[in-house]
Amino acid sequence: MGILEAFSRQDVQAQVLVTLTLVGLAPLIYCVYNVWFHPLSRYPGPLLWRAMRLPYMRAAWSGRVHLIVQELHRKYGEVVRIAPDELSFAMSAAWDDIYSNQGHPAFPKSQTWHGNPPGYDTSVFNALDIKDHARQRRAMDPGFTERAVLRQEPIVQRYADVFIQRLSERTAGSAQKSTTVNIMEWINFVAFDIIGDLAFGESFHCLEEVKYHDWMSFTFNTIKANYYVVTLRHYPLLFNFLMLLIPKSVMERQKAHWGFAGEKVDRRIASNADHPDIISLLERQNEKGRDGITLGEMHANAALFILAGSETTVTLLTGIMNHLLKDPGSMETLKKEIRGSFASLEDMNFTALKQLPYLNAVIKEALRMCNPTPYGLVRISPPQGGRVGGHWVAGNTYVTIHPLTLSFSEQLFYEPYVWHPERWLEDAQTNSSSPFYNDDRKCVKTFGHGLRACIGEPLAWAEMRLILSKLLHAFDIIKADTPRSEIIWEEQNVLGVLEKHPLDVTLVERAD
């Protein structure tokens, strides 16, 4: 009996059977369509990944997706289909095509990856609408320029000094004039205190109390939980069902948590303090009327600044310490440059530090090797489709540049797995006999690219230069005699944020 016949004869039993068969076959039909008939079917990738999103989700939940996709690029080439509707690119040329307004508008962010849950105010990071993003960005740009960062220098200097002072107390108090600390944690303390003061006008007191603030631990657990949730948004029915299962009390706790950031901002505004922090600059923009951002957006952005401005710099600085400990020659060169340039810690300032070539090269090499977002920055192609790196991409396709693949490519870098800050020095760029002459330095864009690139880049550079230089000026740093004296970088998982392992170092009071 044919399907149509069953339905036309109103044979209920046959109809149920046919319906169940079709429902049962639907996933198979969906997979067959994705592999052979989908507009992206000509792009290479593992069969199961092309057929359904589950393998990608499994990789994402394992915390290893950045490394797995790197392997896929090795196997399949510059463009890999990593889900039925997602392409990963490993080509320099694609940066402009995806992220900047060159030839066509930059590809936007998507509700799936970047949209806010209902009831939350939108930060600049979550603003999906281009005009909305531009308005927020215009309002906050003045708070993040090189000039604004110079005004904020006293705040950063103060915490960098307390950081050194607290560590010095530990070395001074020991008979060997040395102390062994988890430097990742200490860098976290100073970075949180700095960004807390800049974003809220008050410190988190991590350095004072030598411990994390509760808000931070809660935030990072929330990010992790959200990461799982976001990957599920690709299945809206399942997503909505699972959201219903989350107890109301958990949702309320989450809201209260973000409310804490709002309270701090409100307190800061009410205090009317003459403090050169970011909030004061946002307020000043608001007073001008035109381009201001709402109070709710200010709350959302303050919380964003804390996350974006601490997590990333801590990853970079911890990565640098890890590499310097493994390469004593590099540590020595950097130490000599810093100590030769400044007689004392007080002489260091943002402007002078910017001039140190090896210090800058060290940070650039870390930006290449220790990227805090190694999985890439997902965007979605416009409904009419577009060209990326010379390839036609169908409409509504998720696209990413895979930074890890570019940074560790043998074709793009000489000895990509080796720590070589020299590749960023002028000689490497002008002397054709340098082994690094042909390195594709421009493909490293760890601060992102285009209109949505990192607003905090000048602050991040200034802060990283200062903390690193003060540390190397004040102490001789040696490998600790503990099991946590080295981080195997690839062993760290990435679940929205890179889950940093501890790094013990021994700080010895300077002998000279």
Ligand code: HEM
């Ligand atoms: C080494 C340090 C840092 C790195 C590597 C870094 C990296 C990035 C990247 C890659 C993006 C683009 C995200 C995307 O396109 O989806 C971004 C955006 C952003 N970053 Fe940073 N960041 C760093 C430090 C900071 C600091 C210190 C702040 C200060 C608050 C900050 C604030 C922001 C904000 C507000 C955005 C959103 C910009 C927008 O959407 O227009 N970042 N960052």
